Amino acid sequence: MRGLGQDKPNHDPNAFVGATEQGIGVYTHATDRFKTISLHAVWITPLAEDTASVTALVPSLLRRGARRWPDWRSMEMRLEELYGAAFRAAVEKVGDQQLVSCHLEMPDGRFLPGHPDTLAAGIEFLNHVMSEPHLVEGTFPPEAVAQEQETMTRRIQGIINDKAQYATLRLMQVMAEGRPFGLSRYGRVEDVATVTPLAVTERYWEVSRQAPLLFFGVGALDGEALERAVRATWQPRPAGVGMPPMAPVPGLHQRNLVVDEQEVNQGKLNLGYTTGARLPDADYPALMMYAGILGGFSHSKLFVNVREKASLAYYAYARVDGVLGLMHIGAGIEFKDFSEAMRITEQQVADMAAGRITEQEMDFTRRGYVTSLKTTEDSPGSLIGLQMQRLLMGGGLLPADLIPALERVTVEDIRRVAEGVSLDTVYFLTAKGEGHDVRLPVS
Amino acid sequence: MPRPGQRRTYATFATYYGSIDSHFRVPTTGADLEVPDGIAHFLEHKMFAKPEGDVMDQFAALGASTNAYTEYLTTSYLFSTTDRVAECLTILMDLVQRPHFTEENVQKEQGIIEQELRMYLDMPGDRVHSNLMRALYQKHPVRLDIGGSVASIRTITPDVLYRCYETFYHPSNMLLFVVGDLDPQQVIDQIAEAQWDKGLTESQAEIVRYLPDEPDPVAEAWVEQVMPVSLPLVSIGYKDPVSRLEGQDLLTREVVSDVMWGVLLGKASPLWSRLYEEGLINDRFGAHYTAATTYAYSSMGGETPHPERLAEVLAEELARVAITAEDVERQKKSQWGGFATLFNSPGDLAYQYNAWHFRGVDLFQFSDALASVSHKDVEARRDEHLQPVHRAISVIRPESS
Numbered sequence: 069m070r071g072l073g074q075d076k077p078n079h080d081p082n083a084f085v086g087a088t089e090q091g092i093g094v095y096t097h098a099t100d101r102f103k104t105i106s107l108h109a110v111w112i113t114p115l116a117e118d119t120a121s122v123t124a125l126v127p128s129l130l131r132r133g134a135r136r137w138p139d140w141r142s143m144e145m146r147l148e149e150l151y152g153a154a155f156r157a158a159v160e161k162v163g164d165q166q167l168v169s170c171h172l173e174m175p176d177g178r179f180l181p182g183h184p185d186t187l188a189a190g191i192e193f194l195n196h197v198m199s200e201p202h203l204v205e206g207t208f209p210p211e212a213v214a215q216e217q218e219t220m221t222r223r224i225q226g227i228i229n230d231k232a233q234y235a236t237l238r239l240m241q242v243m244a245e246g247r248p249f250g251l252s253r254y255g256r257v258e259d260v261a262t263v264t265p266l267a268v269t270e271r272y273w274e275v276s277r278q279a280p281l282l283f284f285g286v287g288a289l290d291g292e293a294l295e296r297a298v299r300a301t302w303q304p305r306p307a308g309v310g311m312p313p314m315a316p317v318p319g320l321h322q323r324n325l326v327v328d329e330q331e332v333n334q335g336k337l338n339l340g341y342t343t344g345a346r347l348p349d350a351d352y353p354a355l356m357m358y359a360g361i362l363g364g365f366s367h368s369k370l371f372v373n374v375r376e377k378a379s380l381a382y383y384a385y386a387r388v389d390g391v392l393g394l395m396h397i398g399a400g401i402e403f404k405d406f407s408e409a410m411r412i413t414e415q416q417v418a419d420m421a422a423g424r425i426t427e428q429e430m431d432f433t434r435r436g437y438v439t440s441l442k443t444t445e446d447s448p449g450s451l452i453g454l455q456m457q458r459l460l461m462g463g464g465l466l467p468a469d470l471i472p473a474l475e476r477v478t479v480e481d482i483r484r485v486a487e488g489v490s491l492d493t494v495y496f497l498t499a500k501g502e503g504h505d506v507r508l509p510v511s
Numbered sequence: 512m513p514r515p516g517q518r519r520t521y522a523t524f525a526t527y528y529g530s531i532d533s534h535f536r537v538p539t540t541g542a543d544l545e546v547p548d549g550i551a552h553f554l555e556h557k558m559f560a561k562p563e564g565d566v567m568d569q570f571a572a573l574g575a576s577t578n579a580y581t582e583y584l585t586t587s588y589l590f591s592t593t594d595r596v597a598e599c600l601t602i603l604m605d606l607v608q609r610p611h612f613t614e615e616n617v618q619k620e621q622g623i624i625e626q627e628l629r630m631y632l633d634m635p636g637d638r639v640h641s642n643l644m645r646a647l648y649q650k651h652p653v654r655l656d657i658g659g660s661v662a663s664i665r666t667i668t669p670d671v672l673y674r675c676y677e678t679f680y681h682p683s684n685m686l687l688f689v690v691g692d693l694d695p696q697q698v699i700d701q702i703a704e705a706q707w708d709k710g711l712t713e714s715q716a717e718i719v720r721y722l723p724d725e726p727d728p729v730a731e732a733w734v735e736q737v738m739p740v741s742l743p744l745v746s747i748g749y750k751d752p753v754s755r756l757e758g759q760d761l762l763t764r765e766v767v768s769d770v771m772w773g774v775l776l777g778k779a780s781p782l783w784s785r786l787y788e789e790g791l792i793n794d795r796f797g798a799h800y801t802a803a804t805t806y807a808y809s810s811m812g813g814e815t816p817h818p819e820r821l822a823e824v825l826a827e828e829l830a831r832v833a834i835t836a837e838d839v840e841r842q843k844k845s846q847w848g849g850f851a852t853l854f855n856s857p858g859d860l861a862y863q864y865n866a867w868h869f870r871g872v873d874l875f876q877f878s879d880a881l882a883s884v885s886h887k888d889v890e891a892r893r894d895e896h897l898q899p900v901h902r903a904i905s906v907i908r909p910e911s912s
Contacts, residue, residue, distance in 0.1 A: 101516045103854045131794075140787065144779035148841045152848030175851040211788075218790055225741035226814060231633045331739045331910065334629040367571045376565070379622030382630055400630050428572075435574030442593040443519040448855070 080468035081445045084284070084455045085291055091305025093282040093459065094298050096291035097451055103179050105187050105287035106448035107172045107194050107294075110456065111279040114312055115166040115248040121220070121255030122263050122271045127157035127168050128216040129268060133202030133209075143197070150189055151175045155197075161253035162460055163314050163391035168275060170198055173448070176288055187289050195301045198276070207269040220260050224252060231497060235336035236396065239495040242326050243340045249317060249392055278306055284455060286448040314461060316346060317392045324493040327503040336497040337409055339397040344488030347390040348463025351488075353473040354481040358489070359388045359395055360433040361482070362420055367432045369416040370397065378412060380405050391461060395489065403502040410494070410509055417491075423483040430479065437474055441467040512690040512860070520596045520691030521857035524607050525587040527686075527869045528679030530657040531722070531805075537678050538716035544674055547666045548652075549624075549659015551679075552581040554672055556624060558588065558606060560616045566606045575599050577606075583653050584803055585869055589861070596693060597701055604705055607685075610676045612669035621664055628658050635740050639907045642734050643746040643810060646903035649730040650723035653806045681715040682706055688864050690857045722805055727752045729903040737908050744907040745821060746812035751800075751896055753807045758871035759880075761802050766846075766880045767892045768800035768809065773842040774834050774889060776811065782828050791821045804870060809896065818906045829897055836886040846881055 086095035113123060137143040147153045153174035160167040172194050177186040201208065228234050237252065244250020254260075281302060285294045319342035345355040363370035363386025374384040384399035401409045419425075444450045444467055458464045465473060496506055530552060534545045558579070559566045570577040575592035588607050592599050631637045641656050648654035658664075689698050706712055729750055756764065776783055776798045786792045798811030815821045853860050864874050 103851050139784070141779055141781065141784045144777070145841065148777075148779050148845040150848075151851070152845030154852075173852070175848040179851050180847065215788060215790060219793055222742055222793065222814060222816075227741075229635050229740045229744075333632040334626065365571065365576075366565075366567045375623055379619050380626070382623055382627035400626055402626070428568075432568070432571035436571060436576065439574040439576065439591070439593045443591070446517055446519050446857075 080466045082451060082466050091280045091309040092302055094295045095455055096285040096294055098289055098291055100288045102287050102448055103176055104173050105176050105289055107190055108284040108452045110167050110169040110282050111275050113166050113275055113279045115161060115164050115251055120251050121259035122268050123166055124159040124254045125216055125263055125268045126272050127159050129208045130197055130201055131157040132212045134197045135200040135202060136196060138202040150186055151180055159253050164248040165312060170194060191294060191297045195297060199301050207265040210265045213265045213268060217260050217263060220254055221257050224254050224257050231332060231336055235338050235497045239338040239340045242495060243493050245320050280309055280311055284452045286451055319490055319492040321492045323491050323508055325508050327496045327506045329498055329500045329503045332499055334400045335403045337399045337401055338495040340493045341395040341489050342492050343393050343395050346393040347461045351485050354477045354485040355388060357433055357477045358420060358482050358485050359386045361425055361429045362386045362416060365436045373412050373416055374399055380409050403498045406496060406506055421486040423479050425479050434474055438471050441471055513693060513695060514690055515692050517692050518593050519591055519857055521591050521861055522603060522689040523587045523589045523861045523865060524603050524687050525585050525865045526679050527684050528586055529582050529584040531583050531652040532720055533652055534721040535678060536719040537674055538718060539677055546671055546675060548655050548663040550667055550675055551586055552658045553664055553667050554675055555579045555581045555586050556620050557612055561611050569602045573598055581657055612672045617669050624664055625661050628661055635738050635744050635907050638736060639744045639746045639905050642736055643748045643905035646731045646734045646905055647729050647748045647750045647808055649726055651725040651806055678718060682711050683714045686865060686868050688861050690860055728900050733904050735906045735908060737910055740907055740909050742814045742816055743818050745815050745818040746810055746905045748903050749809040749896055750901040751807040757804050761870050762872045762876055762880045765800060765802045767884055767888045770842050770884050771889045771892045772798040774838045775829055782832055791815050822904055834890055839886045839889050843881055850877055
């Protein structure tokens with residue numbers, strides 16, 4: 069079975085053409101709207117405590133050298149020759165999956181002096197770097213492994229430097245209580261330290277030969293050429309390998325409070341909720357409306373009440389993780405304002421549950437989403453992100469279907485969704501000596 | 512700028528007025544005025560307030576999003592939308608051209624901006640830059656934080672906001688930039704008519720801005736601050752003494768300096784590899800040049816376990832490493848790609864267009880400027896720019912070390 073042209077014709081301008089066969093998917097979105105060509109390849113592997121760190125080191129080492137460009141410098145020189153192509157090899161986390169991704173964005177040769185064929189060179193570069201890493205006596209070079217271990221350790225320790233990000237990660241850790249989605253995508257410092265050159269090389273072979281692999285291309289490109297190049301380079305995955313199932317995440321707590329103290333100037337208030345709805349669910353558009361009205365925009369309840377009316381914060385938002393089905397509320401506040409900010413925040417959540425939603429809130433939120441969904445097609449990164457998310461979740465609507473679905477959502481739908489929204493954990497990062505009196509208001 | 516096929520229309524309305532303009536002559540009265548630090552940013556926040564409510568709601572009703580930002584030199588207001596562009600443009604002009612400041616709304620904003628400033632105080636990357644600017648400059652107001660301080664914003668009143676507004680928000684000091692799938696003449700006609708209706712087509716008297724004379728040497732060669740971070744953070748700056756730098760001269764100096772940094776310290780440079788392999792930098796380390804009419808500097812930095820060692824190696828090697836003609840040519844190619852990529856992102860494109868416009872540069876001069884960079888220019892730039900007396904270093908250290 070050929071991969072191309074198997075999808076039913078879809079006129080959504082966000083749609084990709086392609087299919088997954090034997091664990092390898094190639095999806096292209098051919099358009100001449102962009103000045104660039106974007107290629108994105110990703111291996112998908114379950115996030116687990118014992119493999120998170122060794123897996124996280126794989127992209128760092130792929131970045132360090134390939135057979136033809138054996139060190140950092142020769143690889144970078146090659147990228148400069150490709151007109152400053154940007155290459156990124158990274159580890160990411162989506163739900164409870166760990167993604168090893170390689171991304172190449174290069175200017176389209178049509179817009180460069182002499183009109184060079186950057187596409188062919190780009191496909192060749194990406195395939196080569198992913199399939200033929202620079203090995204010395206069969207393993208990644210020990211010095212490179214040691215350096216990347218050091219860099220990874222610092223990266224994990226450095227999470228504390230960004231207080232908002234740190235507080236979010238702590239909230240997830242507390243909510244997860246040992247479940248994989250609470251792990252950092254880099255794993256743990258103590259596990260990074262025990263990785264050996266042999267272990268990370270073996271992990272590379274395991275991932276590169278067995279993990280489901282997805283390739284995406286966006287720009288003025290020939291999908292069949294990309295498909296041919298990918299299938300010529302990569303062996304089919306072992307029988308039975310497919311997209312991992314993503315399970316819903318049940319809440320383990322009710323109104324749990326965790327307070328940390330640090331030398332900070334501003335308190336970070338973070339609330340984590342379970343929602344019961346995820347991307348492929350019929351109720352997901354209603355959950356989007358719920359979160360949007362509560363805290364997705366500058367007309368939303370949290371922004372208006374916490375910031376504009378009470379002047380308690382510069383930012384206050386609500387966001388949904390559609391993969392895990394969790395909602396996160398965040399605000400930066402004075403240490404002493406914890407109770408007041410909690411009271412106002414919970415009042416907004418209660419108003420949502422009671423259906424106290426104005427026609428204007430419904431209208432503005434719908435329109436805000438519609439604009440942002442329509443502009444997905446302006447950005448290669450957003451297009452690829454959306455397509456990948458749908459493949460990972462085995463569903464979810466494209467903008468052409470999501471927009472009418474949002475337009476159909478009623479206040480009653482939102483009220484129904486609100487019944488499934490439950491406060492799991494409150495995490496507060498405050499200044500040293502400020503944490504002892506922090507108490508949750510009674511709900 | 513027409514971009515056929517693009518769904519988003521993105522517009523900025525920017526004034527050539529930023530945080531450094533704290534001492535000036537008010538054109539309407541001829542009186543000199545010194546204003547509190549952070550007032551340009553405060554004004555930006557307060558422009559959204561109207562007697563009938565927040566302008567954000569008018570954009571939201573059209574499904575458009577809006578925002579604004581203040582920098583050392585400029586303040587920009589923007590919207591992003593997929594349709595009803597003409598209505599959005601009307602709202603944008605109204606947002607910027609109808610101030611409404613009251614005792615009450617000014618006081619309310621002080622609480623919000625105080626939280627914004629406190630958020631920055633907890634960001635090590637922001638602190639290390641802020642401290643570097645204070646170390647590089649002795650008198651120039653670019654040494655002060657764009658948002659001012661919690662103390663300075665408390666002294667802001669509606670009256671002084673109006674004085675700043677009257678001085679700097681006249682159309683002759685502003686630029687509207689719109690990028691999308693649109694007909695430029697139609698946009699121009701709409702704006703011209705609206706400005707005519709508002710009686711804003713006359714030029715105002717020239718704005719006189721007072722800046723202190725900045726001595727060439729840096730204020731302090733080494734500054735430090737302790738914060739709860741995991742590793743030290745360092746930012747190294749080279750001040751580039753300039754007087755009235757603008758137009759072609761500014762562009763040439765900027766492009767040559769960027770090529771120089773790409774060659775000396777880009778990821779394909781031997782020096783970068785060496786620093787990375789010694790564990791002195793991480794993969795986000797890079798150097799870049801910033802040029803404005805009254806100040807210019809280079810800065811570089813990131814996390815490092817050994818700020819002293821990093822500074823020492825850089826001081827030695829930057830002056831010494833070879834610059835080859837091939838390096839320069841390869842770097843020019845890379846810069847070309849960066850310029851082409853700019854056109855993918857309306858936000859980045861508008862930002863760059865505005866930044867150059869207020870420095871007397873047209874975006875499309877870039878390709879000629881880049882093409883004309885020679886190996887000799889790059890070597891000469893290094894000799895001129897990288898002088899020890901112009902260098903300052905800012906370090907953030909972890910609490911315990």
